[in-house]
């Protein structure tokens with residue numbers, strides 16, 4: 001079983017990113033298990049936490065969870081043309097100490113979304129920049145920028161537009177192919 005951790009870059013209760021991620025989680029084939037990993041209670045990263053005797057419990061728990069995971073799907077909005085601080089904080093918390101980074105070598109894929117027309121391009125590429133430095137093979141194509149995201153979701157948070165579902169399935173299939181390539 002390949003475990004895919006899903007990290008959502010928004011803590012908002014009615015988050016479009018979270019709802020999109022829930023739709024995408026349904027598209028993985030047999031042999032793949034998805035798990036939403038909470039990043040909302042990770043303290044702001046402070047390099048003093050690099051010291052193994054000084055690691056806050058929430059960070060230890062997050063690192064432990066991420067160590068059990070084989071690959072990561074990020075679904076995020078854009079905040080001021082970059083990624084929300086809560087997501088960057090999770091990336092930073094998992095990256096230390098450097099020799100024990102939870103990210104190293106794990107395949108990743110990014111979906112950015114925006115209820116407006118911009119589609120989170122800035123967030124998508126800022127995140128990509130960090131993941132390259134963390135030695136994560138990041139899915140190149142197809143790129144997933146979802147614009148007008150609110151309109152994609154019905155009142156139950158379901159995406160019903162056929163074209164969008166087909167695109168997201170294509171995206172997941174390409175991510176699965178990437179994960180297969182990097183399997184030990």
Ligand code: FNR
Pocket residue numbers: 009010011012014015016017018076077078079080081082113114115116118119120
């Ligand atoms: C935003 N929003 C936003 N949208 C965008 O397309 N580009 C941007 O740079 C920003 N910047 C931004 C900054 C901050 C601080 C907030 C709170 C919001 C709007 C954002 O895309 C919108 O609120 C989404 O609904 C957030 O995603 P979730 O919470 O629905 O997943």
